[in-house]
Amino acid sequence: MLTLAFYLLFLLAFVVVAVYAERKTAAFIQNRLGPMEVGPKGILQTIADLLKMIQKEDIRANAVDKLPFLLAPIIVFLAVFAGFSVLPLNSEVAGSDVTGGLFLLLAIISLDVLGILMAGWASNNKYSLFGSMRSVAQIVSYEIPMGLSVLCVVIVTGTLDLQKTSFLQSGNGLINWNIIQHPVLIIPFFIFFIAGLAESNRTPFDLPESESELIGGYHTEYSGFRWGIFMLSEYGMMLLLSIVGTILFFGGWNSPLPNIGSFNLYEMTSGAIWGTFWLLFKSIILVFIQMWVRWTLPRLRVDQLMSLSWKYLTPLSILMLFICGIWKLWLIN
Amino acid sequence: MSELYPTYYLYLSAFLFGAGIFIVISKRNVIFVLVGIELILNSANLLLATFSKADLNGQTFAIFSIVLTVCEVAIALAILLNVYKTHRSSNLDELNELSNE
Amino acid sequence: MIQFIQIVFFLLTLIGVGVIVSTKNVIHSVYALALVLVSLAGIYVLLNAELLAIVQILLYAGGVVILLVFGVMMTRRGSGETLISESKNSILALIISLAIFLLLVYLFSNAEVEAVNISSIDQVKEIGVSFLTDHIVAFELIAFVLLVALVGAAYLAKMSSNE
Incomplete structure (x- = not known):
């Protein structure tokens, strides 16, 4: 229960900061300044946007299907947020005590497709339907490379529990991270990152909500706070996949500073609060890389997107599965 | 944890089976009939899971059953697409001849 | 507490089946099927079958339901038409399904299910x-x-x- 409350509050605070950070990142990459008016250097911009969004009129067209239209954003948010329940916070506070924690996370994330389908269908609008069908095809296709690359990590560590994976990487700082202890996991990390970008509908895979082609994709007909819930779930999915990537590949809540000689830097920077800080710090760096990629790369066309998943990422992840199996056997001997 | 009301799971499984049979017999749309078949298969899975003991055999067979169901639904929908292309209807009453002429 | 959770999942399943049986709109029945499948996964967790619950959510609710919705989408006659399906032989179907249900309940009333703590x-x-x-x-x-x-x-x- 403690992790649930913590992650809920952290997610809400994170979205407020992340929207501002994204607009500033976009601005600096595009050689302009971004929001500067509201508050000193535009810090209060997101709060102004939130206030505007809450008081907007809740437009509901006549021909929509009432109950699925209202339920769809809630289902997407619930599916994304339920995945936070298996994440550990630090060495004492673990998530919920399920044996197959990672497996449960992947299963619950695949439920948000239902919400997107309901949103597109209930809107009774050609553009919403196209957007939601494209989004469903994209999310379902990229679940396979994501699951297979996570499976590579599970083969090497031998456990599905995220807290045990973090414990296996504790010790001497940077050297004990999974990606440095087992260098065979570098390519699965890239596959996981690309598939994670596609799962949360971010550029270069944001065809479902591309503003220049489909008006808004599956959230065209939503206004005001319901649209806000869709955006909240998108940022929530970004954060969730970054935290999972941190725990699986980059050491979780362990400190990266090693023990050099008599300077016990690792001991000095471990503990309950330090652990939480290191986990969130590393995931926020991954989130920043996702934002950076968004404003640098162009968008992929639908057939390029599907061929990337089925013809390149899936065979590559099956090959990496084989190589990780050989690595694990060599380690055991 | 399942010491409370153990036989109620069996009654729920019987109810799912009855509802599935009702839908398969009375509804006329192909997708509706597929939904009914899903209900019947789920009632069998629930029965298997209730009776599985410490060697986890019931769970294993329920997992096999789920995998087979997924294959069956995929092929049924592919057949439905082909039938819809020639007959332009997914109502079971109108699909009683091989060709539409 | 456990009894409360059991009652919640049972109620969700019964509501989902009720919606499937009583609605004429095909897409609403597919949504209700998704609700039934997810609440059945909850019941599997209560029966100590963890892996089965996770596989049920992953494959059934995240796979079969999407396949069914795509099937509905591709077999509509025009856009903007809600797919309505009438039912024939309702009384006969009700009698047959009630007979099978009562037979199964009679069979199960003699069963002894022992709880295994695993x-x-x-x-x-x-x-x-x-x-x-x-x-x-x-x-x-x-x-x-x-x-x-x-x-x-x-x-x-x-x-x-x-x-």
Whole structure:
């Protein structure tokens, strides 16, 4: 229960900061300044946007299907947020005590497709339907490379529990991270990152909500706070996949500073609060890389997107599965 | 944890089976009939899971059953697409001849 | 507390089945099927079948329901038309299903289900080991069936969109 409350509050605070950070990142990459008016250097911009969004009129067209239209954003948010329940916070506070924690996370994330389908269908609008069908095809296709690359990590560590994976990487700082202890996991990390970008509908895979082609994709007909819930779930999915990537590949809540000689830097920077800080710090760096990629790369066309998943990422992840199996056997001997 | 009301799971499984049979017999749309078949298969899975003991055999067979169901639904929908292309209807009453002429 | 959770999941399942049986709109019945499948996964957790619950959510609620919705989308006659399906022979169907239900309830009323406390076993590991030792033939055959179904469904769907 403690992790649930913590992650809920952290997610809400994170979205407020992340929207501002994204607009500033976009601005600096595009050689302009971004929001500067509201508050000193535009810090209060997101709060102004939130206030505007809450008081907007809740437009509901006549021909929509009432109950699925209202339920769809809630289902997407619930599916994304339920995945936070298996994440550990630090060495004492673990998530919920399920044996197959990672497996449960992947299963619950695949439920948000239902919400997107309901949103597109209930809107009774050609553009919403196209957007939601494209989004469903994209999310379902990229679940396979994501699951297979996570499976590579599970083969090497031998456990599905995220807290045990973090414990296996504790010790001497940077050297004990999974990606440095087992260098065979570098390519699965890239596959996981690309598939994670596609799962949360971010550029270069944001065809479902591309503003220049489909008006808004599956959230065209939503206004005001319901649209806000869709955006909240998108940022929530970004954060969730970054935290999972941190725990699986980059050491979780362990400190990266090693023990050099008599300077016990690792001991000095471990503990309950330090652990939480290191986990969130590393995931926020991954989130920043996702934002950076968004404003640098162009968008992929639908057939390029599907061929990337089925013809390149899936065979590559099956090959990496084989190589990780050989690595694990060599380690055991 | 399942010491409370153990036989109620069996009654729920019987109810799912009855509802599935009702839908398969009375509804006329192909997708509706597929939904009914899903209900019947789920009632069998629930029965298997209730009776599985410490060697986890019931769970294993329920997992096999789920995998087979997924294959069956995929092929049924592919057949439905082909039938819809020639007959332009997914109502079971109108699909009683091989060709539409 | 456990009884409360049990009652909640039972109620959700019954509401979902009620919606499926009583609605005429095909897409609403598929949404209600998704609700039934997820609440059944909750009941599997209460029965100490963890891996089965996760597989149910992953494959059934995240796979079969999407397939059914795509099937509905591709078999509509025009856009903007809600797919309504009438039912024939309702009374006969009701009698038959009620008869089967009562027969099954009578059979089950003599059953003795004992509760087994197996929460100390690492279920994922045990089932994985049993897949590769006790049930290896079934495992290999299912892999083969999946391959055949995948190729067959892809070919059939391609045939229907080629002309």
